[in-house]
Amino acid sequence: MTAKPRSCPGECxxxxxxxxxxxxxxxxxxxxxxxxxxxxxxxxxxDTQAVIRDLxxxxxxxxxxxxxxxxxxxxxAKEMVPAITGxxxxxxxxxxLKVIEVLSELGPxxxxxxxxxxxxxxxxxxxxxxxxxxxxxxxGDSAATQVSKLAKRLGDDNSRVxxxxxxxxxxxxxxxxxxxxxxxxxxxxxVRESAAEALGRIGKPVVPPLVAELEKGSPDTAKAxxxxxxxxxxxxxxxxxxxxMKSKGESxxxxxxxxxxxxxxxxxxxxxxLKNKR
Numbered sequence: 474m475t476a477k478p479r480s481c482p483g484e485c486x487x488x489x490x491x492x493x494x495x496x497x498x499x500x501x502x503x504x505x506x507x508x509x510x511x512x513x514x515x516x517x518x519x520d521t522q523a524v525i526r527d528l529x530x531x532x533x534x535x536x537x538x539x540x541x542x543x544x545x546x547x548x549x550a551k552e553m554v555p556a557i558t559g560x561x562x563x564x565x566x567x568x569x570l571k572v573i574e575v576l577s578e579l580g581p582x583x584x585x586x587x588x589x590x591x592x593x594x595x596x597x598x599x600x601x602x603x604x605x606x607x608x609x610x611x612x613g614d615s616a617a618t619q620v621s622k623l624a625k626r627l628g629d630d631n632s633r634v635x636x637x638x639x640x641x642x643x644x645x646x647x648x649x650x651x652x653x654x655x656x657x658x659x660x661x662x663x664v665r666e667s668a669a670e671a672l673g674r675i676g677k678p679v680v681p682p683l684v685a686e687l688e689k690g691s692p693d694t695a696k697a698x699x700x701x702x703x704x705x706x707x708x709x710x711x712x713x714x715x716x717x718m719k720s721k722g723e724s725x726x727x728x729x730x731x732x733x734x735x736x737x738x739x740x741x742x743x744x745x746x747l748k749n750k751r
Contacts, residue, residue, distance in 0.1 A: 521549065525556045528572075533565035540571040550575055551582045558589040566598040573601065577608040584615035591619035594638075599631040606637035610644050617648035624652040627671075628664035635667050643674045650675065654682045657697045658690065665697040673704025680705060684712045687731060688724045695727050703734035710735060714742045718750065 527539035543550040543557065550557065560572045573593065576583040583590075590612070593605035606623065609616035616623075626638045642649040649671070656668035672679045679701070686698040702709040710732065717728040729747075732739040 521553070524549070525553065528556065528560045531564070533563075533568055536560060536563055536565070536568045537571055540568065540575055543575050544571075544578065547579065551579055554579070554583060554585045558586045561586075561589050561593055566596075566601055569593070569596065569598070569601050570604055573604040573608050577604070577611050580611050581613045581615065583608070583612050587612055587615050587619055590616075591622040594619075594622050594626050599629075599634055602626065602629065602631070602634045603637045606634065606641050610637070610641040614645070614648075616641065617645050620645060620649045620652045623649070624656050624668075627656055627667035628659070628661040635663075639667055639671045639674070642671045646675055647678055650679050650682065654679070654686065657686055657701075658694045662693070665693060666700075669697040669701040670704070672701040676705050677708040680709050680712050683709070684716055687713075687727050688716055688720065699727060699731040699734065702731045706735055707738040710739045710742055713739070714746050717743075717746050 524539050524542055527535050528543070530536050530539070540557075540560070543553065554576070557572055557575060561569055563569055563572070573590070576586050576590065587609065590605045590608050594602055596602050596605065606626065609619055609623065620642065623638050623642055626634060629635050629638065642653060653668045653672050653675075656664050657672075659665055659668070672683060683698045683702050683705075687695050687702065690698060702713065713728050713732050713735075717725055717732065720728060729743070732743045
């Protein structure tokens, strides 16, 4: 007769426990390299410091490569904004452009760089100036601190720069209005025209200061204000009719001209006002 195998609950349990412990230990050992590698990539690590060092290198190729690395690692770039802005002073315009591109892709997270981007509006390279204006656009509300620098570029020799500045000022809306209204009085006709275009795009909120400039401003300022009011259209009709009714002489003529430029939306009110003034 064959003997039955002996049961060994205690011994089997002990053996199983040993196997589990060995597996847990092996898992822990395997995890160590991943933890180490993660630590090496964290901000402040040697790799991060190397990127910062390369970004500040006078060698354009080295700095460009570092900027491209940051472009692929947004989480790292977000934590390195102050270091990135330092490269905005690089002697190579392509490096400056790439750095602005990196900041643009961060959007509002690039807010700490707003002042440096504002300074870049004065760069010798028009492509850098244009890129800086568009970067301020994507930065958003934090770019409101740079309105005065943006307004100074309304007369830029490069039309692409002017267009980028106008778009950004319109994006900032009310924050840009005082600077734009002031620019209507600039000696440079290009500045006045660009300011009028921006104000016209902003629309209804700028009607009161524009009507005030139309009434009391110099001929050049009033002309620019009238152009902006005409671009705004219907929301400007009633304030212009009010000015027309209360004014005489030059102010009256300016209001009538602005209403005429608005066209159809102003016609009924304009005819009524002229009839009442007789």
